[in-house]
Amino acid sequence: MTATIYGIKNCDTMKKARAWLDGRGVAYAFHDYKAAGIDRARLEAWTREIGWEKLLNRSGTTFRKLPEAEKTGLDEKRAIALMLAQPSMIRRPVLDLGEQLVVGFRPELYEASFG
Numbered sequence: 001m002t003a004t005i006y007g008i009k010n011c012d013t014m015k016k017a018r019a020w021l022d023g024r025g026v027a028y029a030f031h032d033y034k035a036a037g038i039d040r041a042r043l044e045a046w047t048r049e050i051g052w053e054k055l056l057n058r059s060g061t062t063f064r065k066l067p068e069a070e071k072t073g074l075d076e077k078r079a080i081a082l083m084l085a086q087p088s089m090i091r092r093p094v095l096d097l098g099e100q101l102v103v104g105f106r107p108e109l110y111e112a113s114f115g
Contacts, residue, residue, distance in 0.1 A: 003028040006038070007092035017093045017105040026114060028095075033087035043080050046094065050101055052079040057091040 005021070007014040009032050021028055031038075046055055056079045057063060063071070063082075070082070083090050095102040095113070102113050 002098060004031055004096045005029070006031045006033065006090070006094040006096065008032060008034050008088060011092050013105050014093050017095070017110070020105070020107060020110055024114070033090065038084065038087050038090065040080065040084060043083055043090075046101060047076055047080060050103060052076045054103055055079075055091055055094075056083060057089050060089060062086050062088045 005017060005028050091103050093105055097113060100113060102109055
């Protein structure tokens with residue numbers, strides 16, 4: 001199984017997820033949004049699979065600092081535009097296992113995914 005974990009290098013949740021993977025000897029590629037960005041096609045595929053509501057990090061500082069007008073009446077198209085413009089608005093980590101996406105880090109989710 002080839003895994004790719006998407007996120008931001010210095011994010012505390014990312015560090016926990018990567019430590020979990022490393023501690024179990026799971027091979028993975030790391031895609032850093034800050035260094036490599038994220039493409040529209042990937043975000044659109046993710047939103048089709050899990051929904052933009054689950055992907056958009058509304059509790060993060062970047063989203064909370066947006067003007068109220070940008071936060072009101074969000075739909076998929078606007079959410080994708082926000083995440084493309086500011087990838088730190090994407091919930092972290094996104095673990096792509098090929099046939100499954102795991103969003104966020106909870107040890108029990110990772111355990112179930114790697115069984």
